Amino acid sequence: MNQNNNNTNTNNPLPGGIILDAIKDKNAIIMATNIRFIPGIAKGILQAAKDTDTPVMIEIARSECNLEGGYIGHTPKTFAENIINAAKETKNTKWALHADHIGIKYGTKEEIEETKKLIKAQIDAGFTSFAIDASHIFNFNGKTVIEELEGNIKATKEIADYIKNECDKYGLKNFGLEVEVGEIGRKDNNGFIVTSVTESVTYIKELNKLNVYPHTLAISNGSTHGNIYTNGNISNQISIDIPQTKKIAEALKSEGFNTRIAQHGITGTPLKFIKSLFPKGDILKGNVGTHWQNILFEILEKNETELYNKIHNWVLEKYADKEKTNEEIFGKNAKFALKEFFEELQNIDEKTINILEEKAYNDAVMFFKAFGCLGTGSYINTN
Numbered sequence: 335m336n337q338n339n340n341n342t343n344t345n346n347p348l349p350g351g352i353i354l355d356a357i358k359d360k361n362a363i364i365m366a367t368n369i370r371f372i373p374g375i376a377k378g379i380l381q382a383a384k385d386t387d388t389p390v391m392i393e394i395a396r397s398e399c400n401l402e403g404g405y406i407g408h409t410p411k412t413f414a415e416n417i418i419n420a421a422k423e424t425k426n427t428k429w430a431l432h433a434d435h436i437g438i439k440y441g442t443k444e445e446i447e448e449t450k451k452l453i454k455a456q457i458d459a460g461f462t463s464f465a466i467d468a469s470h471i472f473n474f475n476g477k478t479v480i481e482e483l484e485g486n487i488k489a490t491k492e493i494a495d496y497i498k499n500e501c502d503k504y505g506l507k508n509f510g511l512e513v514e515v516g517e518i519g520r521k522d523n524n525g526f527i528v529t530s531v532t533e534s535v536t537y538i539k540e541l542n543k544l545n546v547y548p549h550t551l552a553i554s555n556g557s558t559h560g561n562i563y564t565n566g567n568i569s570n571q572i573s574i575d576i577p578q579t580k581k582i583a584e585a586l587k588s589e590g591f592n593t594r595i596a597q598h599g600i601t602g603t604p605l606k607f608i609k610s611l612f613p614k615g616d617i618l619k620g621n622v623g624t625h626w627q628n629i630l631f632e633i634l635e636k637n638e639t640e641l642y643n644k645i646h647n648w649v650l651e652k653y654a655d656k657e658k659t660n661e662e663i664f665g666k667n668a669k670f671a672l673k674e675f676f677e678e679l680q681n682i683d684e685k686t687i688n689i690l691e692e693k694a695y696n697d698a699v700m701f702f703k704a705f706g707c708l709g710t711g712s713y714i715n716t717n
Contacts, residue, residue: 348511
């Protein structure tokens, strides 16, 4: 695909930075939707965003969508093509395509080079925003915070420079950039390991010294990706440390940084909790992912019973665990069925797709309201 992101007549994604800069400090959170299953859901979300004049980001992570198809069965090219088609159908011009969790776990030369191949494919496909996740690279023997984060900083710098150079080839300016310090969901014997203010400030300060200026920073603040279970039953996500999140955001602002917080792991968080407690403006980007997958399987169970049962039985058999309930086994592993049953899922009944679209539309509007971003499209300059 030939990137032409400033031509809104094509409904191509905007550079992520345009959206992030426009909404920064507007007391709103941009919803970034991780869509593992596209039919119906993508169109519903993009139509809701169009109808309410609300900017939105569509995202997918490296593990889900890569050059080998990830675990959802899409490459960056096929994923982007399908999302862009949905944007054209809805005539949506205020959206960005975000490559989430471009994970780098070791920082080896081989891993960095493989990561660059993926990013090139993402940029070629039309992605306009990128999240570099080198949070796994942490020196536990470091004597200072800088020594602890040195590997993360080095890998992030190299990948950020590569993204800039590749985007320059397309004339793509102001791409979105997210970085990460503190592995999300990591625990020790005392519970969640939460990113400190010092880690956050040091990390962004060192990146700025290297001419890397992220729009958002993902931190470990008590959230967990995916569905949460207590005693085998699904439960709400209410472990996010709001006071610590505010402290980090305030510290970044006081240092004069233009970086705000990207909140991961929102699925399962009650909307009233998001609306009343999330520090809008401090949190600039909020990721909602597994929620849309949950919608898919709920609707399949009612409307595509035979296919649902095949998927359900496959998951329970393949990921059997005597220590867990069937509900938890399915809820945590159903995502892997998306590739296994790819063709069948792509050919579900049109009526089912319409139901998915309507549900995604209504839920997107509810999230927009809770995030305080409903109608904020007026801040976006698409010229």
